[in-house]
Amino acid sequence: MxxxxxxxxxxxxxxxxxxxxxxxxxxxxxxxxxxxxxxxxxxxxxxxxxxxxxxxxxxxxxxxxxxxxxxxxxxxxxxxxxxxxxxxxxxxxxxxxxxxxxxxxxxxxxxxxSPAGDGLPVLFAVDAxxxxxxxxxxxxxxxxxxxxxxxxxxxxxxxxxxxxxxPVLNGWQGYTKVGVRNAMVISVASACLAVDKPTKSVRIALGAVGPTIIRCRDAESWLTQQFDLSTSTKIELDLAKEFGRRVALESKPIDDHRSTAEYRRHAVSVLAQRLITRAYPS
Ligand SMILES: Cc1cc2nc3c(=O)[nH]c(=O)nc-3n(C[C@H](O)[C@H](O)[C@H](O)COP(=O)(O)OP(=O)(O)OC[C@H]3O[C@@H](n4cnc5c(N)ncnc54)[C@H](O)[C@@H]3O)c2cc1C
Incomplete structure (x- = not known):
């Protein structure tokens, strides 16, 4: 060589x-x-x-x-x-x-x-x-x-x-993932959420639940209509849950050696709900 x-x-x-x-x-x-x-x-x-x-x-x-x-x-x-x-x-x-x-x-x-690469959902969420x-x-x-x-x-x-x-956005942003243990683990499902207050936009990108990273454009635009992203400070539990449900609908998971499609779909709904609640906690 x-x-x-x-x-x-x-x-x-x-x-x-x-x-x-x-x-x-x-x-x-x-x-x-x-x-x-x-x-x-x-x-x-x-x-x-x-x-x-x-x-x-x-x-x-x-x-x-x-x-x-x-x-x-x-x-x-x-x-x-x-x-x-x-x-x-x-x-x-x-x-x-x-x-x-x-x-x-x-x-x-x-x-x-890899769709499980941890850097990629962030790059998709911010339109890198x-x-x-x-x-x-x-x-x-x-x-x-x-x-x-x-x-x-x-x-x-x-x-x-x-x-x-x-692009450097103006608003809360975060990343979270689940795997088969807490550390040294490839994602079973992952999500990045980024808010941009000046444009009143929210972006959510999912990893490991499709052949590419998935931007959940329907859930994003739905939330924009329900909720003022630039002035609100707290999101109601029902709204956060519904956001999670809609995010999961846009995922395209498969069964493989790391997890089942069903678990992955459930996981991304929970991850999305957690992220939006962290963005608007009180
Ligand atoms: C123990 C272990 C744990 C890991 N845990 C994670 C994890 O939790 N999350 C995660 O996302 N990944 C994880 N990985 C995978 C890996 O660390 C990441 O994908 C990392 O980002 C790879 O970067 P690298 O620079 O080491 O790539 P390399 O191994 O050097 O290259 C990877 C590929 O990219 C190509 N490449 C590299 N640089 C360039 C360039 N500049 N231009 C064009 N092509 C290029 C190479 O040709 C190769 O095909 C883990 C790996 C190991 C061994």
Whole structure:
């Protein structure tokens, strides 16, 4: 196996052009599992970890932030990133263990594109934009167009995911998941809720209950009509329950080795109810 260790995005793209079959690796927390179980035997690897451009984040003039594909979860859990995108901090905190969070990244979560990936419901809820770069072009794709199915995305083989742009919303936001135990667990069902008070909008995205992350647009618009999202401080129990019920109707869960479809449908209704109650508690 050959391993290229580029120091810049441009060097990485050159390495990818000369080896179109090469596999990119960032933190390796997904990829090394595949290699260790003999599911993957790459001949050429391009290790992105030393590329500083991928490991930084910036605030943009329009108020959004752009997080490099190689920024580890650990950095999202605290500090200014936590203040700006609290739901991402909550999601990051649920990923694996401290060791996994020190290595694992949003770029890797997007590269793998599992519907159970904890970063993805947050990106769907806030309408994030994925940055892709090849030697020829740079392009930006809405997260809704990027994720195509279970472990399928719109990245071309000659492209590197360089970053994700996230609008900073003005309102409560949070992430929650259920798994077969409390820690070190892949989601059986997950949900991210984000309120934007100036636009009186609520967004809810579900993970692990469909082939892609699911935005529950019907439940979102129903709640907007029932409830003033910008001035209210408390949501009645009946309304929160009905919101949960409507969210569950939009999920498309299946039975698999982790759970049943029935349990997942019930779980997302409870998660949605809890999130909206946390957003409007009193
Ligand atoms: C013990 C354990 C626990 C885990 N727990 C969780 C969990 O709770 N929640 C969760 O969501 N995940 C979990 N994971 C999975 C993993 O940590 C995450 O998916 C993480 O985000 C992967 O990031 P990475 O940088 O390590 O990706 P890598 O393993 O380096 O790469 C993953 C895939 O993305 C591609 N890729 C990486 N970077 C780029 C890039 N810049 N451009 C294009 N393609 C790229 C790679 O080619 C590969 O196909 C766990 C893994 C382990 C081993």
């Amino acid at each position: 050959t391993v290229a260790i580029p120091l810049t995005i441009s060097e990485a793209l050159d390495a990818l052009s000369s080896n179109p079959d090469a596999r990119l690796i960032q933190g390796g927390t997904d990829m090394m599992v595949e290699i260790n179980f003999n599911h993957l035997k790459p001949h050429n690897i391009i290790a992105l970890r030393r590329i500083k451009e991928l490991r930084t984040w910036t605030k943009n003039t329009d108020g959004s932030i752009t997080i490099g594909a190689g920024v580890p979860y650990q950095e999202m859990e605290t500090g200014e990133l936590k203040q700006l995108v609290p739901a991402l901090a909550e999601a990051a905190r649920t990923v694996g263990s401290p060791q996994i969070r020190a290595a694992g990244t949003l770029g890797g979560n997007l590269g793998t594109c 934009v994925v940055h892709l770069q090849s030697n020829e072009v740079s392009r930006q794709l809405s997260i809704h167009d990027f994720m195509l199915g279970v472990k399928r995305n719109a990245r071309n083989a000659n492209e590197i995911i360089t970053a994700v742009t996230i």
